[in-house]
Amino acid sequence: MDLFVAIFTGTVIAATPLIFAALGELVVEKSGVLNLGIEGMMLVGAAFAFWAVVAGLPMPLAILAGALAGAAASLLFGVLALTFLTNQYAAGLALAIFGSGVSAFLGRNFGSEPIDGLKPLAIPLLSDIPVLGPLLFRYDPLVYLAILSFVAIAWFLSRTKGGLILRTIGESPEIAHAIGYPVVKIRYWAVLFGGLMAGLGGAYLSVAYTPLWVENMTAGKGWIALALVVFATWRAYRVLLGAWLFGGMTILQLQGQALGLAVPSELLSALPYLATIVVLVIISQNRQMLAEHFPASLAKPFRPTV
């Protein structure tokens, strides 16, 4: 039972940074923009949040600093992709490289001391329920925020006028422009939101998940988040499921290492990457499902002619 609780809660926690980053990217891609730079934005967010904690800022402000740093980084991509109509693959890669450099540069003086990380929050009364209490009501606040943002984004995309406009822009920016929507401006907001969420995901890694500075601590989570959006075939609820699947993979791998399984630890560490490939291959077989919610203008530059 204890093992089950450990695996369940561990999964939810490990999925949290992926949920933030992948939901952010979902909104970006729904607007027809492909930002490959998630890994860079997460690293920048992680570094700034950690730095803010070391500098003595209260935890909520430190997390906000991480999120805003992610947003600022995304603006670099936004200017290139939306104003300068750059190839979005290249601009995203540039951001990924730049972000990892900035993060490593900032982290040079962080040392190897752990910080006082974000604490779990036992919800009064509910957390005392047997079984359900430890399973559902003893997480840190960002775990709940991730779930809340899932609900908000799923609702926004499918049930609001704003979501409809965003999806229209992603389908056909020409038509959205002809109707009179400010396509480029809305895409900027989507990109900024994606950066904010990636920064939040990075901040979660450095101040809550492992409150200790390690260079390149995302270890590919930004790229996995990108894969999750494809895996989810651009639907919010499947992003959540995918993130939990990968969170579970991470935890099984850690449990496997703790149990001292007779396999090399590198093989266990490679599981999330292998799983990403397998999952992508499986989902790519169903072309109809991929096409159904795919934003038709994804990664195509758009510039209003009038």
Place this chain on the structure above:
Amino acid sequence: MRYRIERRPEPSALMRVAAPAIATLLTIIVGSVFFAVLGYDPLATLNAFFVEPVSSLNGLSELLLKASPLILIACGLAVGFRANVWNIGAEGQLIIGAIAACGVGLFYPDPESFLLLPLMLIAGAVAGMAWAAIPAFLRARMNTNEILVTLMLTYIATLLLSWLVHGPWRDPAGFNYPQTALLPGAAMFEPFDYSYRLNSSIFITVIAVVAMWLFADRSFLGYKLSVSGAAPLAARYAGFRESSAVWTGLLAGGAAAGLAGMAELSGPLGQLSPQISPGYGFAAIIVAFVGRLNAFGIVLGGLLLSLLFLGGEAVQMSLGLPSALTRIFQGILLFFLLAADFFIFYRLRRLAEHA
């Protein structure tokens, strides 16, 4: 005074050539501002970053030594990029090439055989191609995005390398360091001069540059690839198969990266350790773009990015600045280049003042 951005009637040939130079200049300007903000004398730091590292014969040897893998890989990648095939996992293909070459070097029965080096060369190229064949197969047959697969395979290659040097291939006489035994002399490229590290593997790069030029600008297959990239519908109409572009693009990149990994191993490294590349596979992507995907440009781009690596190492030693600066400058350079590219197709036009 108001300006308007408008599309040029014809893409500007001048801007196409000038953009990399403008981007380099802007990167240097931003770099000096950055140094000034950090409290270093910008001119002295720029000198330490960009000039001092190459102001000696050893520095020039190091410049070419580092430019060689960058140019080699970028030539291979450019073949794919021309066809819109996005191999961003050259770093992993480099690692696998080095692993395969090292396997041959360590376990070939006759360590003094003159066949050793050629066999390692083949092993490196074939292994890099095999690693790139995975995403090629998955993209061509299984409709799977190659960007993510090539990148995931890079993480897996890094872990495979780590397992080998910590486990089965660890040098028993190596004081428990995670590294393989040193390769025998017959497995190494001859340096031109034993005072410097530059070695004859640079000829592989020279051959690759010429091959890239012949292939891309003079061959029908190269032409087909470019059409596939620039106008996929036209390519399909003309009967060019998309899958052949995918295979050619990825295998070219894989072979080049595998060769680069082999050349690093049989050149400056001499043995495997957990970290064998400072990110050549990723930087080569920038080299390919800075070089406009053509052979001559890639040579210049490779020298520039090599200088960024050297400068990063130099200021780390002389000023204690972290070598992460290299990646920051790489990113900024690519940002500026992409922005400057905009002006190939667009221009600023001054608007007449309205009365």
